[in-house]
Amino acid sequence: MDQILGNISLLFEFPVVNLKIVIDGLMIGALFALAAYGLALVWGVMNVKNLAQGDFVIAGGYVAWYLAKLGLPPLFGVPIAFVIMWGIGWVIYKTVISRVIERDLFTSLLATFGLAIMMAQIMNLLFGSDTQSIQLQYDTLYMFDGFVDIPIAKLLGVAMAAALAAGVIFFMKSSRMGQAIRATAQDARAARVLGINTEKVYSFTFSLNAAICGAAGAIIVMVWVIQPFYGITYSIRSFVIVTAAGLGNLPGVIAAGLGIGAAEQYGAHIFGIGYQQAIAVLLLLFVLIYRLIQQKRLRQSLK
């Protein structure tokens, strides 16, 4: 308790620390938002709650790490991870997801859960269980007497995440496929009646999700560390963010992602870093309770 009070008083004693916490939080939040956006897509369009979301992220990270080890410039890892994970996503859709998509919720949960375990173990066998990261040779910017440090690698990562998000939004708004995806999300049957090939939409959406996650992972490996069994961290965050923001609410997903990043950093500062993930889960609980109350009052359905 004393330590918690001491930590809070530090925030007031050194106000600049708040800035540092918020910046750190927003940076990691941007990557959470990316993975969550992919989840929102799959969830909204196909009604598949993908528990292997985090493992796609980690797989993308390993693709980038492996390429960097072969001597490729690390930044190229991001687009290449996007492409390779697209392919892996497509294969997974054709072999697993397409078989469970029409089944009930439980089947698809079970299938993606199994997928998550499989992927983690395959990565473990391929790359070993050590933590890996790519060290970029960029400087770190220091401000406010060195209290706020912004590694340029992190800035680059956030910029790439933003560019990717913008690209995907533009694609969804303006392309034929984007329209078809949105139509399928609204009503798959109606879309089929109107001549949209929903099977194609599904496989495209799932591949796109894997690709987005892969790019996010490729960024993560440059700024943080990855390990074959770290997927669950990103899966949990994605679920929290999507549940909080609601499906089909893109600005909401981004805001929730950034918010959760910042809230976690504050939680880690005040309660200790061991409670960082607990903060995320606690937030989920609050959101669910709030949603339930809201639903009761307005008789809405939780979409």
Added chain:
Amino acid sequence: MNKTISALGCLASASLLMTQPAFAADCETITLGSAISLTGKYATNGVHAKNGYEFAIKKIADNGGVKMGDKCYNFEVIYYDDESKGDRGATLAERLISQDKVQYMLGPYSSGLTKAIAPVTEKYKIPMVEAEGASRSLFNKGYEYLFAVLSTSEQYLASAVALAAEKAEAEGKSPSDVKVAIAVENDPFSLDIRAGVQEDAAKYGMNVVIDEQLPRDLSDMSAILTKVKLLKPDLLVVSGHSKGAATAVRQIGEQKIDTPMIALTHCEAADVVGNFGAAANDILCSTQWAETLTYEDEIFGTASNYEKEFKTEYTEYTDKKVPYQTAQASAAVYVFKDAFERADSLDKDKVRDAIAATNLKTFYGDIKFAEAGNNIAKPMVLRQIQDGEYNVVAPSAFASHPLNWPRKP
């Protein structure tokens, strides 16, 4: 159909005959059992341990095997993969003992797995020599059949506290002015390290200003490091297996943490020098064993000879250091050899008593077991990363290089 089966049978027996190596022809076999992590989160270190076992078995066989009277024996190990899971480990230990009739066990990897398996070996009164479970909670349960060749985990970083006190005195300050920051993972091994550091810090009257527990899936510890920046401790202790070491070194570099002394575990496993270069400079790393130490024995030769021969046998280690996890696994097999020879019997209880009476000098260090089964004869070693090299700086009896202090961020 019958023909195929008998043909297969012939083939199988032929291949059996052919795989019998020449030296083993006149020696009998002693079968050991081990559940070890070949998959799952401990897979890397599990494989290191298994390689250590296998290398020792080969070396012992090359040196004439285990000699008892006029007979000689070679070791053979039945391995099962425990998938890095405790419940699986316990089940496999049951299976080794009751189905495969194994009478002697080698340990698994990690304290957690050893904790899961020890009650089983204890129940069947099967002696187990383990090399990879350092948690001291293994040695306060009154186990009589569990022996560990390595130093217990509360000793890992405790010597860093003594070193910090020494430096404070040299500066003309009192050791009780030293401020300590602790960040360890929430698992039995790291909590032991925390306990060891806390105990030693309390002995000097030092002030622990940060005491936090890292999550299992740690990838960002900037929150702790920001506090370190504000509270300016004199000693920062981090233990969280290889992910803890990797995250700490990377972010210590990024945030320009200028703490004069930083001590970690698992530097080698995380390859902090290879991954982060200059950021790792002057960081202290604890180790059970280093190839530069002056230990030796008649089977493996000196510590550096062990490293050299191991690398020729296992070429995948050519470009890296042989981890201490491998060396201590080999030492565990050596303890069995020595105990069998002294017991002069295959009876498991006689062997158990012989192990308990072990007093052995090995390439890995001296081995002598306390009543509780932990090795009390071997100290932990602190190495400092100096220009990318791991140099032994403490305890002073083994130090090959002076300590760089304060470290230069």
